[in-house]
Amino acid sequence: GDSVTQMEGPVTLSEEAFLTINCTYTATGYPSLFWYVQYPGEGLQLLLKATKADDKGSNKGFEATYRKETTSFHLEKGSVQVSDSAVYFCALSDRSGSSNTGKLIFGQGTTLQVKP
C-alpha cells in the first residue's frame, strides 16, 4: 500500500541555519504531496502542497519539489527561526481512481527545534 517515510528526528538547528527534512513516498497511483506542521498543543496546518511531478510548493520561506524520479518531496528552508520549532509531517493523498478520496497518509513526523 501507499506509504511515506520521513527522516527521524529530532532535528536541532541554530537560528538562521539551513533546514532540510527528507521525505520519500511509495504510491501505486499519482499522489498529491503535502507538508503539514503541528505547533505544540495545536492541530495540523497545511504548510505547502504539490499535485504533480516537478511542481514546487512554497509558503513562509519553506519549499518542497515533487520529484517523481526519486519519489521524494524534501522540505527546505534557507534560514530557520525559533518560531519554526514544531513537528513537521509529510503526507500523500492518492488521486487515482477509486482511491481518490482525499484521505491523507502521513509519515511519522520530524520534530524541529531551533535554538536562538
Add this chain to the structure above:
Amino acid sequence: DSGVTQTPKHLITATGQRVTLRCSPRSGDLSVYWYQQSLDQGLQFLIQYYNGEERAKGNILERFSAQQFPDLHSELNLSSLELGDSALYFCASSVDGLAGFKQFFGPGTRLTVL
C-alpha cells in the same frame, strides 16, 4: 483558527466505557475525516464521510464507528475502550472529498483511558 471545531477538548474515562467525540466542519465543507494520533502508531486515517455518506475507511477498529449528520457535523463513537485507545483524535474537513484539496484540521480531542 481553522474553522473546524471539536468537542470535548479532553476526555478521561475508564476501560470498557464508551465515548462520543464531536466535530463541526468549516462552513461549506462537505467532507469530514477522522484521524488518530498516538505515540506508537503515529497519525493514522480512520474514516471519511462526504455529505452524509461513508466514502473511505482506514484502520478503524470494529469497536469504533462514526456518522455524519444532515447538518454535516460528525461524531466518532469509541466503545469497549482499552488503554491503547488513548490518543489524540483529529477531525479534518475539506470542501470536496478528493485528493489535492486542502484539509483543515480541528484542535483535536485528547482521550485518556485509565
